Amino acid sequence: MLVAFSCIASTQNDETYLGTVPAPELPQGLDWLNVNNPLTLQDLRGKIVILDFWTYGCINCLHVIPELNDLEEKYSDELVVIGVHSGKFDHERKSKSIENVLERYQINHPVVNDKAFEIWRRYGIRAWPTLVLIDPNGFVIGIHEGEHIFELFDQVLGKAVNEFRELGLLEKFRIQMPRPKGITTPLRFPGKVLADHPRNRIFIADSNHNRIVVVTKDGTVTDVIGSGAEGLVDGTYEEARLFRPQGLTLVDSETLFVADTGNHSIRRVNLDARTVTTVIGTGQQGYPTPAGIGRGDTALNSPWDLEFLDGKVYIAMAGQHQLWVLDVITNALSLHAGSGKEELVDGPLLKAGLNQPSGLTTDGNQIYFVDSEASAIRRAGTSPSDSVDTIVGSGLFDFGDVDGIGEQVRLQHPIGVEFAGRNLYVADTYNNKIKVVDPVLQKANTVFGSGDSGWLDGYGETAEFNEPGGLSQSSGMLYVADTNNHVVRVIDLATSEVDTLVLKDENGKLQQSTLSTKETNKIFLPKKIVKNGESKLVFSVELPDGHRFTENAPTSITFSSDGVDFYQEPMPFGKPEFPIEVPVYISSTAQELQVGVVVYFCQDEKAKLCLIHDVELYLPIEISEKGSEIINLQYQVP
Numbered sequence: 001m002l003v004a005f006s007c008i009a010s011t012q013n014d015e016t017y018l019g020t021v022p023a024p025e026l027p028q029g030l031d032w033l034n035v036n037n038p039l040t041l042q043d044l045r046g047k048i049v050i051l052d053f054w055t056y057g058c059i060n061c062l063h064v065i066p067e068l069n070d071l072e073e074k075y076s077d078e079l080v081v082i083g084v085h086s087g088k089f090d091h092e093r094k095s096k097s098i099e100n101v102l103e104r105y106q107i108n109h110p111v112v113n114d115k116a117f118e119i120w121r122r123y124g125i126r127a128w129p130t131l132v133l134i135d136p137n138g139f140v141i142g143i144h145e146g147e148h149i150f151e152l153f154d155q156v157l158g159k160a161v162n163e164f165r166e167l168g169l170l171e172k173f174r175i176q177m178p179r180p181k182g183i184t185t186p187l188r189f190p191g192k193v194l195a196d197h198p199r200n201r202i203f204i205a206d207s208n209h210n211r212i213v214v215v216t217k218d219g220t221v222t223d224v225i226g227s228g229a230e231g232l233v234d235g236t237y238e239e240a241r242l243f244r245p246q247g248l249t250l251v252d253s254e255t256l257f258v259a260d261t262g263n264h265s266i267r268r269v270n271l272d273a274r275t276v277t278t279v280i281g282t283g284q285q286g287y288p289t290p291a292g293i294g295r296g297d298t299a300l301n302s303p304w305d306l307e308f309l310d311g312k313v314y315i316a317m318a319g320q321h322q323l324w325v326l327d328v329i330t331n332a333l334s335l336h337a338g339s340g341k342e343e344l345v346d347g348p349l350l351k352a353g354l355n356q357p358s359g360l361t362t363d364g365n366q367i368y369f370v371d372s373e374a375s376a377i378r379r380a381g382t383s384p385s386d387s388v389d390t391i392v393g394s395g396l397f398d399f400g401d402v403d404g405i406g407e408q409v410r411l412q413h414p415i416g417v418e419f420a421g422r423n424l425y426v427a428d429t430y431n432n433k434i435k436v437v438d439p440v441l442q443k444a445n446t447v448f449g450s451g452d453s454g455w456l457d458g459y460g461e462t463a464e465f466n467e468p469g470g471l472s473q474s475s476g477m478l479y480v481a482d483t484n485n486h487v488v489r490v491i492d493l494a495t496s497e498v499d500t501l502v503l504k505d506e507n508g509k510l511q512q513s514t515l516s517t518k519e520t521n522k523i524f525l526p527k528k529i530v531k532n533g534e535s536k537l538v539f540s541v542e543l544p545d546g547h548r549f550t551e552n553a554p555t556s557i558t559f560s561s562d563g564v565d566f567y568q569e570p571m572p573f574g575k576p577e578f579p580i581e582v583p584v585y586i587s588s589t590a591q592e593l594q595v596g597v598v599v600y601f602c603q604d605e606k607a608k609l610c611l612i613h614d615v616e617l618y619l620p621i622e623i624s625e626k627g628s629e630i631i632n633l634q635y636q637v638p
Contacts (some may be wrong), residue, residue: 017160019139024122035110039439046171083111091430192470232283240276307360352388420469434555463498540579563590
């Protein structure tokens with residue numbers, strides 16, 4: 001077993017980037033994702049390979065992903081990245097869980113599920129994230145532990161590519177990747193939710209659509225904050241851009257603060273003027289020291305949740321394992337709690353060790369938070385002389401699903417917490433449960449969720465969730481951002497009934513934002529031989545079993561082509577009917593037909609979940625006297 005490598009940064013021979021230690025082969029029999037067939041290093045001879053050892057609950061691992069994407073784009077002909085997912089938590093070791101996170105964070109390179117740590121042990125890995133660089137002959141060039149990888153790897157790869165090209169070691173070939181399904185939902189991986197029943201509104205962080213959705217208690221969509229496009233842009237709701245927003249808090253009836261997590265920024269929303277402005281953050285990840293905190297251009301580090309108390313917004317700075325605080329009048333920012341070391345250590349605010357805090361709440365006197373990587377629930381006082389103490393949980397690697405008292409309790413990467421009555425409701429995310437914690441008795445009990453990953457309404461522990469995230473309580477109703485189900489759930493705390501909030505979007509506000517920013521899936525169909533002149537196109541769409549078209553939704557089918565005239569009647573609003581017959585005139589110069597398809601459909605038995613499928617079909621045509629006068633075209637939604 002290989003236990004050590006030379007460090008890329010310090011021991012690289014000036015004359016060559018060829019490695020000297022053979023890279024252990026990847027074992028057979030593991031689950032692979034994002035690739036049509038399992039890979040071996042032997043298959044990748046002629047390519048430079050990066051093995052990225054990661055686990056998806058780790059914030060440092062998530063910080064590496066965009067840097068890897070940049071390297072893949074810059075060295076697209078020479079480099080192959082393979083994610084080796086060696087999951088820390090039990091839930092993370094399930095291939096379906098990994099599949100969800102690949103979509104959530106737009107990870108497109110091949111990933112192998114190293115759930116038993118076979119590859120980890122072969123390479124002698126010690127920590128997440130760790131990256132191993134392998135030359136085109138299958139020898140290790142070096143290893144790097146930690147994030148901030150782009151500059152280092154870019155420098156090495158730039159020189160290595162030149163050397164390997166001169167030696168004739170590089171080959172041009174592409175790994176076969178599966179075609180994306182091109183299906184989306186009105187919400188996509190919602191992270192947090194904020195209920196404001198007195199004003200009949202609920203704010204939903206529609207994280208992967210880069211926006212905040214505002215609905216009434218009955219689910220009617222009233223507004224959308226953000227264009228849906230990624231970016232850090234201020235302006236009106238329609239102009240503003242966010243990037244995977246998470247935490248939400250109301251400062252007053254017309255001012256909403258947003259943790260714009262992907263932009264490492266805090267945004268202010270004027271609900272009356274319908275505008276978004278940046279309060280603090282540059283759009284880039286940073287590691288400011290306490291002495292540097294307070295400027296408007298301070299770079300933040302994955303702010304994940306917010307809580308307003310006594311004129312201040314408390315920030316769960318997950319990427320830096322700290323709590324920060326922002327004065328809403330002066331915009332002064334200061335460190336509130338956490339040494340910056342990832343450890344479960346109680347004590348004075350600035351000496352305590354925190355572990356990726358991701359959820360905040362308050363009882364009006366102190367701040368409670370979920371310390372996600374330590375699977376713990378903790379609290380912090382608000383005065384400088386106060387301290388941090390742990391209510392339930394005991395350490396970074398002490399996790400599971402055990403109710404009980406204090407250190408006996410085992411949670412699994414909780415992300416949401418909400419104070420209601422005298423208790424804390426906790427989204428025990430990787431256990432797919434909602435638990436209640438008595439902060440005085442330090443007692444935790446499961447109240448909602450069976451523990452299975454699923455989507456099922458019901459009562460108490462018969463209900464099912466799929467990685468529940470943010471929580472918010474108002475007027476006896478607990479709202480849950482059910483992240484991997486792409487919905488918001490509603491729990492009646494008096495009756496223990498769990499239901500799903502059905503969104504009503506009669507004006508198409510959600511669709512307008514989603515479709516204006518997403519990349520359309522393109523499919524190239526087999527060529528058809530047709531006659532020129534008058535003809536007929538017969539087109540139909542088939543849905544998966546158990547689904548039906550959504551009534552009164554803006555389903556549309558459009559046809560276009562150079563050299564073809566279409567005599568298409570507008571599709572009637574309501575329920576679409578197929579097949580569609582369109583008279584056409586095909587000229588002798590026509591080469592291709594294009595069909596734009598946007599269909600809205602729901603599950604038959606669960607009309608609470610409706611989907612959107614957007615695709616462009618490209619049909620090559622060849623003109624021939626022996627060609628058909630009728631073009632039959634059928635598309636099956638995956």
